[in-house]
Each structure stands twice: as structure tokens, then as C-alpha cells.
Amino acid sequence: MKKTKWIWIWAAIGLVLGIVIFWPSNKGNKEAILEANAVDEVVDTTELQQVHYKYGIPSDNFEIAEGVVEKNQNLSLILARYKVSPAKIHEIAQRCKDVFDVRSIKRGQNYTLFLAKDSLRTPEFFIYEKNALEYVVIDFKETSEVYVGQKDVVKKEHTAKVGITSSLWNAMVEANTDPTLAITLSEIYAWSIDFFGLAKGDSIRVIYEQSYVEDKPLRDFNVKAAIFTNTGKDFYAIPFEQNDKFSYFDEEGNSLQKTFLKAPLKYSRISSGFSNNRFHPVLKRYRAHHGVDYAAPTGTEVYTIGDGVVVKKAYQANGGxxxxxxxxxxxxxxxxxxxxKFAKGIQPGKRVKQGETIGYVGATGLATGPHLDxxxxxxxxxxxxxxxSSPPKEPVSPENMPHFTQVKDSLVNLLRKI
Structure with missing residues (x-):
């Protein structure tokens, strides 16, 4: 009996000693497990940082299919290729109503489909690029919204010095400068320079800012300053804001915007000038031509050169x-x-604003080809x-002149260095 009692006592002592001896080892294992978990967490975080996004969607989770809208192709035909049912397409079109009219999908625009990585390749998202900057995201889940996204924009500043031998457009091309900048410049200088009468020896220096999306340039030009030399005279374009209105001014602070535009349409050529004795190409006789003919393609927009009221809208069979x-x-x-044809809404009594479209170039009446008289x-x-001649609009006010002069001197100094 006593022997058995001692056996139990020694067993209890051994158990206690075992716990004491092995406790640090167990604690070390626990810390090792926590450290291992921490390593796992770091690895997971790194993987999250490497996820690739396209249009704000984690593209690694999908198979990507890209395309370009073809002639006579619409949303229904595009999605039908991926076995989307007519009922689903109708439901998608209804959800798009308040955000995007699916009927406005245009030929030549890019689209992207995000497909499930399974044997069915079920479409999950459809993205349509409205333009170089904006895109429409259609989530196929019925509870999700249709929304318009925008790509990241980077703005870059450029300078150009362009000598003109024929037209400003051609000069821009020859100088490896985006020729569509010529349109912006023609609008700024519309009241000062006759762009149909540019001569060899004319030139322009310009500082401008342009937006880029995915390293591709957009045709939005913010002209920060320019000097246009026309027939030996310098015409300045200095941007300045006063009374919460932004405009361009010459070196003396006079507004470049005048009461009338120099021409009623963009980029054409003068086919016949003002004359008291011109040979008429249809009547085959000499008579007065008290206007200027601008040859341009049929459908070219014609706009009013100044604010006013429409007093006549008519048809003259044997004339205009x-x-x-x-x-x-x-x-x-x-x-x-x-x-x-006439622009929509043009009727006698209608008030029109400078630059508003009033009609389109054609060849109605006595005309041998499309032009505007x-x-x-x-x-x-x-x-x-x-x-x-045309009187200028409001100039820089006397109280703003010191600030304007400071801005002008700084910009002209930069232009002269181009």
C-alpha cells in the first residue's frame, strides 16, 4: 500500500516537472506560428498590390475580349456573338436609358468585354468608349448600375514657331505640329486676321497646353499666349481674366473679340471677291457681285458673324x-x-448669337457648285x-491694367524665346 502511494506521488512530481520543462518550447512554437502567419499576410498584401485594373475593374479575374464597332453594328449584334439572350440585351438597354442611349453606339469606337474564366465565357461587363476620354461601363448584374467613367488625363505644355507659305493648316503639318491647333488659333484671331488671305512670310509663335490620355493626344488646346505676324504686323493674344470673364487681348489691352467675325465659316477658300463688274459663270455676262464667295463642301456649317435678329428666310430661284x-x-x-438647308429653328424674328449656325453650304439658286455667297x-x-472694320469689345479696365501688363510682359518674353 505504501509502495503504491509513493508511485502516485512520483508520477505527479514528474508531470509537474514536464510541464515546467516543456513550457518554453511550446511558447516558442506559438510565436513561430504567429510569425509564419505574419509572413503569409505580407505575401498576400504583395499579391494585392500586383492586381491589374482596366476601366477600374480587376482584369486578372476575367478573360478580356476587345473589338471595334463595325458598320451597321449595334449592341445587340455585338452581345449576340457572346450568346447573350435577347431578353438580357433588352434588360441591359432599359437600365442604360438614364445614362447612355445604346442606339448612339458609333462605328469605329472601341469596346471591351470582360468574360468569366469558365467554359461558358459568360459576359460580366461591357465597356464602350464614347470618345478618347470617356467610357460607359455596363455591369451585367441586374442590381448594378450603368455609369460613365473617365480615363486619367495628363496635360503637357508645348511651344511652336511656324512659318506660313500657303495656309496655316499646311504650315502646321510642315512644322510637325498638330494641324487642328490651327482651328483654335483661327477662333482666337477670328476678329483680327483674315485666314483666307494669309501670305507667304506670315508666321506664328504659340505656347499651348494639350491633354493626353494613355499617351495619346486629345484635340483640346489651351492657348496660353501667341504672336501672329500677318503682313508685317504682330497680333498678340494674351489671355486674361477680369470680372470673372476669360478672354484674349492684344498688347494694349484691347479685346481680340470684335463685334463681327472676319468670316462666316471655317476653312474654305475665296472663289470670287466683291466686284461691281464680275462675269457671272451661269448667266455668262458681266454684272455686279456685291459679296464674297467662299467655296466649301456641301453641308459645311455657316454661322452668323455677329449678334442680331433674323429678318428674312426665303428662297430665290433665279439668284441666291x-x-x-x-x-x-x-x-x-x-x-x-x-x-x-437652314439650321433648325431659324425663322424671321429669331435672335441669334455671334458664331451660331444658321445654315449649311449648298448650291441652290444660280450656282455652278457648292459655295456661300x-x-x-x-x-x-x-x-x-x-x-x-469692326469695333472691339470691352478692353482691360484701368484698375486691372497693372496686373495685365505684368502678365503680358512675362508671356511675351517667353514667346520671343521660341
Missing amino acids: GNYVTIKHNSVYSTTYMHLS FRVYKNGTPINPLKM
Whole structure:
């Protein structure tokens, strides 16, 4: 009995000693496990950082299918290729209504489908690029929204010095400068320079900012300053804001925007000038031509050179064809002839703003080809539109002149260094 009692006592002592001896080892194992878990967590975080996104969607989780909208192709035809049912396509179109009209999908635009990585390759997302900057995301889940996203934009500043031998457009091409910059410049200088009468020896220096998306340039130009030399005279374009209005001014602080535009349409050529004795190409006889003919493709937009009221909208079979007459004030009125059609809403009595489209170039009436016959009347008498002077709008105010002078001097100094 006593022997058995001692056996139990020694067994208990051994158990306690075992716990004491092995406890540090167990504690070390626990720390090792925690450290191992911590390593696992670090690895997982690294993997998360390597996830690739496209249009804000984790693209690694999907199979990507890209395409370009073909002629006569619509959303239904595109999705049908991926076995999307007509019912599902209809449901998607209904969800898009308040955000994007699926009927406006255009030929040549890019689209992308995110497909499930399974044997069915079920479409999960459809992305349509509206333009170089914006895209529409359609999530196929019925509870998800349709939304418009925007790509990241990077702005870059450029300078250009361009000598002109023929047209500004051609000069831009020859100088390896985006020729569409010429359109922005022609709008800024529309009241100062006749872009149909540029001559060899003219030139322009310009500082401008342009946006880039995925390293591709957008055709949005923010002209920060320019000097246009035309027939030996420098025309400055200095951007300045006063009274919460942004505009361009010359070196003396006069606004470049005048009462009238220099021309009623963009990028064309003068096919016939103002004359008291011109040979008519249809009638085959000499008679007065109290206007300027601008040859341009049918459908080219024609806009009013100044604010005013439409006083005539009519058709002249043996003359000007479809024409519009606008009264600008008590002195000046203008007429636009041979239009293929009138702009929507153009009716006698309608007030129009400078630069507003009033019609489209055509060859109605007595005309051998599409062109605009543009006429200006001063106190009821026709005058040569190319020689018409135009008073400037509000100049830089006296109180703003010191600041304007500081801005101008800084920008002109930069332009001279180009």
C-alpha cells in the first residue's frame, strides 16, 4: 500500500516537472506560428498590390475580349456573338436609358468585354468608349448600375514657331505640329486676321497646353499666349481674366473679340471677291457681285458673324437660292446665300448669337457648285466684307491694367524665346 502511494506521488512530481520543462518550447512554437502567419499576410498584401485594373475593374479575374464597332453594328449584334439572350440585351438597354442611349453606339469606337474564366465565357461587363476620354461601363448584374467613367488625363505644355507659305493648316503639318491647333488659333484671331488671305512670310509663335490620355493626344488646346505676324504686323493674344470673364487681348489691352467675325465659316477658300463688274459663270455676262464667295463642301456649317435678329428666310430661284438675312444693329446687316438647308429653328424674328449656325453650304439658286455667297450691308448699301472694320469689345479696365501688363510682359518674353 505504501509502495503504491509513493508511485502516485512520483508520477505527479514528474508531470509537474514536464510541464515546467516543456513550457518554453511550446511558447516558442506559438510565436513561430504567429510569425509564419505574419509572413503569409505580407505575401498576400504583395499579391494585392500586383492586381491589374482596366476601366477600374480587376482584369486578372476575367478573360478580356476587345473589338471595334463595325458598320451597321449595334449592341445587340455585338452581345449576340457572346450568346447573350435577347431578353438580357433588352434588360441591359432599359437600365442604360438614364445614362447612355445604346442606339448612339458609333462605328469605329472601341469596346471591351470582360468574360468569366469558365467554359461558358459568360459576359460580366461591357465597356464602350464614347470618345478618347470617356467610357460607359455596363455591369451585367441586374442590381448594378450603368455609369460613365473617365480615363486619367495628363496635360503637357508645348511651344511652336511656324512659318506660313500657303495656309496655316499646311504650315502646321510642315512644322510637325498638330494641324487642328490651327482651328483654335483661327477662333482666337477670328476678329483680327483674315485666314483666307494669309501670305507667304506670315508666321506664328504659340505656347499651348494639350491633354493626353494613355499617351495619346486629345484635340483640346489651351492657348496660353501667341504672336501672329500677318503682313508685317504682330497680333498678340494674351489671355486674361477680369470680372470673372476669360478672354484674349492684344498688347494694349484691347479685346481680340470684335463685334463681327472676319468670316462666316471655317476653312474654305475665296472663289470670287466683291466686284461691281464680275462675269457671272451661269448667266455668262458681266454684272455686279456685291459679296464674297467662299467655296466649301456641301453641308459645311455657316454661322452668323455677329449678334442680331433674323429678318428674312426665303428662297430665290433665279439668284441666291436658300438665303438668310440678319440685322445686327441700325447700321449693319448680313446675308448668307445658296444654302443647302437652314439650321433648325431659324425663322424671321429669331435672335441669334455671334458664331451660331444658321445654315449649311449648298448650291441652290444660280450656282455652278457648292459655295456661300456672303454679303454685308452698311446703312442698306453693300460693302466689301473683307474691308469691313469692326469695333472691339470691352478692353482691360484701368484698375486691372497693372496686373495685365505684368502678365503680358512675362508671356511675351517667353514667346520671343521660341
